[in-house]
Amino acid sequence: MTTPTKADRENGSRFLPKFDDNGLLTAVIVDHETQQVLMVGFMDQEAIDQTLTTKLAHFHSRSRGKLWQKGETSGNVLRVQDILVDCDQDALVIKCEASGPTCHTGVTSCMYRRLEDGQLTPIDT
Template sequence: MTSSASESQLRETGSKFMPKFDDKGLISAVVVDHDTSDVLMVAFMDAEALAATRETGLAHFHSRSRGKLWKKGETSGNVLRVQAMLVDCDQDAMVLRCKPEGPTCHTGATSCFYRILEGEELGRLPG
């Protein structure tokens, strides 16, 4: 077994946390409501955001537009309190189960996923 194959097997079946960042140093993070399991948002985490999230219990992400660490709610106060961090099989994506303190979306919507594709148009979901 090659070193790469054994690392892959360890990452996929072992118990050691070994996040697999992409070529930009990021992993995908899907945020879901801890109580309802509704999808709230999708963002990206780098090593710094992952460490800050684990350290504080508040969701931190890497802002691609600003190119820096971003604590969700740093200006709005609408933080995401992380209850659990789920890691996918090859450790390149995560699900953060959070308790939101206020709306998650910058538009003021509870979730960033407030629209539905209906043919070629976007309809607004109730609520």
């Protein structure tokens, strides 16, 4: 297959993910009902394939260098409801139904603090 062009990615109907130099793209996970941002992760082709196959969110762990399914140890899986692809196909917004807290700290969202005047302030999640 030839390398996809900008026009292929921006105007075509085929999913042609544009991975970075490390073979990853950004995935923003939001609650499918509330639209609250739950987390940000990174996906490689294997994570995308597993997510599409199982309808459970999978990611590439940069620290461990391997595939992981969200909730594989905690049971707090993310059930994929919808996947949005940005204009140049290098980022995804994945709308999910969370079966429990998304953050490893036990809160609903990993985005539980706001930056105000150089300080982190807790917010309700």
